Amino acid sequence: MYVRQTWLFSFEEWLEIEPSERRIRFFSALDLSSYAAQLTSPAPQGAKPISREAILRAFLAAPLEGVSTFTKLHQRLESDLRFRDQCGFSLHEPVPSISTLSRVFQTIVDQGIAVKLFGDLVRQCRDLGLVDGEHVAIDSTAVQAYERKRPRSGVQATDQANWGAKFDAFGNKLAWFGYKVHLAVDTKSELPIAVEVTPANVFDGDMAIPLMEKLYQERWKTRFLLMDAGYDQVKNYEAARAFGAQAIIPMNRRREKEPPEGMDFDGTPRCTMGYRMTYWGAESDWLKFRCPHATGHVDCPLGMAACSASNYGMVVKKHVDEDVRRYANPHRGSRTWKMLYDERTAVERCFSRLKEWLTLDGVHVRGIEKVTAHAYINAIVLLASALAMHRTNRIEQVA
Structure with a gap:
């Protein structure tokens, strides 16, 4: 039997906190100065630039507020003085224009800021014991593209939005044009610890190894990798064994007669x-x-x-x-195997929060690099929220 003590972080309870107070706690868990420095030109010209740290804070607060476009973020900063102040903007200066927000987001993409911040927050969560990576669930979810749909036939670029299809829980085939977000989620905390984004036509089974490699690079001591039957390929079992883990995957018997x-x-x-x-x-x-x-x-x-x-x-x-x-x-089929596989639902709950409570489904940028940054920002919000709740609990214990 594999019994682990779990750290219970309820994202739903986190969302019940009054928004203004929640933002205070959220930003208290983030030190963005070093990341903001990478967004500032070393030799600024012209008028004094708008605080890049404030813009970065606004981008991170936006998913919590259900804001998914640059236009809506600009409008929110103009109309909500408290939100503007908590993000770090001066109340006596104009808010960043839509074009400025777009340019800064492009810099975030070019500099890989979201990827770096995500990695640093994951390591903070690990150091605090909020995640341990011992049991990891892997899966993907569909994301619609904010781009013109292309014909299904013909040669398609491998790094752009494409057509994908999946079967839902009732066996219905669902098709979409866009991307897939692939996650490796720590089942103890239901927090993401590795992210990949691909065009929608990329097969799920081919993305397990890239996610495993990210876990290996970060030196996670993963014992079990939990995946659904779509990942039932010999190469995934072999890769898990090579990384010192056991893959827990139901067998896909469609190709086996006997x-x-x-x-x-x-x-x-x-x-x-x-x-x-x-x-x-x-x-x-x-x-x-x-x-x-x-x-x-x-x-x-x-x-x-x-x-x-x-x-x-x-x-x-x-x-x-x-x-x-x-x-x-x-x-396979033993009670322990079934108990382990049941933990795979952690990744489904993680996707549910990213889509229903945050803005993973609200893609309003074009191109796989920007969509990747969008996915990372939403994952960062989950991690920062968990860190904020942990910090709040520690302060209350001390008090």
Whole structure:
């Protein structure tokens, strides 16, 4: 059994805090001075530039306020003096124009500011024990493009919006033109720790390894990688093993008509009488299976004598490396395996918050680089919110 103490961060409770107070707490968790310095020209010309740190704060506050366009952000800064002040703008000077907001956002993209800030916040969360990366769920979600749709036929650029399709929970095929946001989410906190953005036509199974590589580069000690059946490819199991983790993925049986001889689809051996053997635990990466009659799971007409002269009954051991796709430690179908797979819903809840409560679904920029920055900014809001709540709780404990 794998039992972990969880740190419960409720994003829904965070949103119940009065907006002005929430912004105070949100900004208290962020030190943006070094990032803002990268947005400032080393040799400014002309009039005094508008504070780049204030603009960066406004970009980060916008998803929390449901603001998804430069136009709406400009209007909010003009009409809401408290919001403007909390972002750090002078109340005696004009707010940044829409074109200024657009130019600064482009600089954020060019300088990779969102990617750097995301990485730094993830490391802060890890240092504080808010995330541990021990159990990580991987999945993707569709994002509509803010671009003119192109025909489905013909050669398409590999770095631009494209057509994608997925099946929903009811088996209906859903098509969209745009992108996919791929996340690796820490199941303990339901916070994102790695992000990738691709055109919508990129297959989910091909993006597991790039996300694993990001986890490896950050030296996460991941034990289990939880994915749905769309990631059921040998290369993903092998990559997980190479990174010292176990992939927990349901088998996709659409291409398999029959299981290998002497076993079921899930890797459970069958005894000489054709009964499924009983999983009896694992030692290191050796899976142990016992005679089902000896364990009381079936009433074999020949008893244990058909397979073994031992009173213990026949025993079969399988090493995970014999077939990394079919064998897993813990064994497929075991209670522990199912409990681990149930944690995969953490990534679904993370996507739900990004789309329903923030602005991941409200893409109003064009091109994969800008959409990537947009996705990172929304992920940053989740991390900063968790840090703000942690800081608030620590202050209350001290008080």
